[in-house]
Amino acid sequence: MLRVLLVTDTDKPIGDLRQALARLGYDMLAEVxxxxxxxxxxxxxxxxVVIIDTESPSRDTLExxxxxxxTAPRPVLMFCSDANQQLIRAAVxxxxxxxxxxxxxxxxxxxxxxxxxxxxxxxxxxRQRLAQVxxxxxxxxxxDRAKRxxxxxxxxxxxxxxxxxxxxxxxxxxxxxxxxxxxxxxADLLK
Amino acid sequence: MNxxxxxxxxxxDAKAPERTHLRLGFVALSDVAPLAAAKVLEFGHAHGLTLExxxxxxxxxxxxxxxxxELDAAHALYGLVYGVQLGIGGPQADMAVxxxxxxxxxxxxxSNRLAQALREHGNLKRALATLxxxxxxxxxxxxxxxxxxxxxxxxxxxxxPLRDIQSVVIPPPQMVDTLAQDKLDGFCAGEPWNAVxxxxxxxxxxxxxxxxxxxxxEKVLACRRDFVxxxxxxxxxxxxxxxxxxxxxxxxxxxxxxxxWLATPELIxxxxxxxxxxxxxxxxxxxxxxxxxxxxxxxxxxxxxxxxSDGLWFLTQYRRWGLFSGxxxxxxxASAISQTELYREAASLAGxxxxxxxxxxxxxxxxxxxxxxxxxxxxxxxxx
Numbered sequence: 001m002l003r004v005l006l007v008t009d010t011d012k013p014i015g016d017l018r019q020a021l022a023r024l025g026y027d028m029l030a031e032v033x034x035x036x037x038x039x040x041x042x043x044x045x046x047x048x049v050v051i052i053d054t055e056s057p058s059r060d061t062l063e064x065x066x067x068x069x070x071t072a073p074r075p076v077l078m079f080c081s082d083a084n085q086q087l088i089r090a091a092v093x094x095x096x097x098x099x100x101x102x103x104x105x106x107x108x109x110x111x112x113x114x115x116x117x118x119x120x121x122x123x124x125x126x127r128q129r130l131a132q133v134x135x136x137x138x139x140x141x142x143x144d145r146a147k148r149x150x151x152x153x154x155x156x157x158x159x160x161x162x163x164x165x166x167x168x169x170x171x172x173x174x175x176x177x178x179x180x181x182x183x184x185x186x187a188d189l190l191k
Numbered sequence: 192m193n194x195x196x197x198x199x200x201x202x203x204d205a206k207a208p209e210r211t212h213l214r215l216g217f218v219a220l221s222d223v224a225p226l227a228a229a230k231v232l233e234f235g236h237a238h239g240l241t242l243e244x245x246x247x248x249x250x251x252x253x254x255x256x257x258x259x260x261e262l263d264a265a266h267a268l269y270g271l272v273y274g275v276q277l278g279i280g281g282p283q284a285d286m287a288v289x290x291x292x293x294x295x296x297x298x299x300x301x302s303n304r305l306a307q308a309l310r311e312h313g314n315l316k317r318a319l320a321t322l323x324x325x326x327x328x329x330x331x332x333x334x335x336x337x338x339x340x341x342x343x344x345x346x347x348x349x350x351x352p353l354r355d356i357q358s359v360v361i362p363p364p365q366m367v368d369t370l371a372q373d374k375l376d377g378f379c380a381g382e383p384w385n386a387v388x389x390x391x392x393x394x395x396x397x398x399x400x401x402x403x404x405x406x407x408x409e410k411v412l413a414c415r416r417d418f419v420x421x422x423x424x425x426x427x428x429x430x431x432x433x434x435x436x437x438x439x440x441x442x443x444x445x446x447x448x449x450x451x452w453l454a455t456p457e458l459i460x461x462x463x464x465x466x467x468x469x470x471x472x473x474x475x476x477x478x479x480x481x482x483x484x485x486x487x488x489x490x491x492x493x494x495x496x497x498x499x500s501d502g503l504w505f506l507t508q509y510r511r512w513g514l515f516s517g518x519x520x521x522x523x524x525a526s527a528i529s530q531t532e533l534y535r536e537a538a539s540l541a542g543x544x545x546x547x548x549x550x551x552x553x554x555x556x557x558x559x560x561x562x563x564x565x566x567x568x569x570x571x572x573x574x575x
Binding site for chain 1: 249251255279280281333334338359360361362365368369374514
């Protein structure tokens, strides 16, 4: 069974990558979270594959093991001969780097990377959507508050209030939400 | 009026850069000072460049992002460029050294116990024997400068770096903790990490790298070779910008000034008091056997010329320690990496003199390194 070591020393969430790999039948070793612990673990546990975040500070430690020790896991995406720049770019973007012992059948490597990549990519997409939804929600709240201010103080209808915000945005060449933010902060100032 | 003629002269000389915004990678070290100065004082603006500094958690990340295009250029270990060019332990790509950013300024720290033993025995080999186990030394990247300084220093004292000790890589910001936890007997790294180790009482600086090779090349401005081909004007403007930043750093007061910036969380995140003294060559409290040469960034332009023979030295060491073998045209390889022509153009625009091609130094084991005859150096006094 393929022995897989996860290095988790960055705050990027790895979600259920560990469980997903375990379900696929891989032997998941106890994870490590410091570069200090890596050399001993690699020597004593002899993982076939190490999966690590691209932003991990432990990466240089692994690189050194790969260069100096023939049985240590070697960088894969970077190592295999058909690693084109596009693939490296994709992996770097997805936050995944895999290190694998030389001579391991590449056929067995593909699914690991696919899973790892898919997980990270999915999580990345989720995080981005969450951030987008949150910022949209915040924008809507500000615009609502600005509309409410205009309706209360200038006795405008909701439609007129919104039209006023929009016109000002067009005149100034900025987003409606920016106009709303200016208005709200001025109103706070005048309280 | 003087300013006017000067800028008119500039416009005629320099062709407009193809790219105006550049992302530069770096690792948290004191010798990132030229990049910090270039950014803080915006030396690039005069040449149509806006620089963005991107701190990287590891040299592997610097490498990957240079290759993926996420970074345009980087503050990099001399040996990292050669490692990638040769594909040692990673991807192979054609790389370029645009200029040398600094010389000297790295150090070797020993644990208090080992530093004490060294003081008592006056001999590293005997001091190591007092540990009664395999000593563990850390450096920063397998093909990097610190690995090569450490190996050379050990070998010069009769200690085989691959057989007599265990060598590991630890990221520089974690060296001090690892040493304090008694998991290391020593390390070789850039500043401020040796100064931090000493101030925390975790160890003693026992050698500076200028003892190993006076005025050795250290960090370079590196990029992919195709970047140079695609954006020659940009690259020239970048070298010119960095030369001006290096020149600015020659003034001691400016080194104190830049320490304040280096200390910020975005750059190194270590107190200024631990950065400034060693940038000025003050190694107070260190247990040194020779007076240190301070880190140099410019020295009238002597620092920055990307002399191909400097690169050849690293190839001799990779061969010595079995990282690289076989028949290759080392000289052609080094000439292709060093962007000497582009450097000369940028230096001339910046009014910086280019030093002589030939260079010879005596290293810490008494051997003469003459860049014109690397084979003689490789053949002499091998520890095998």
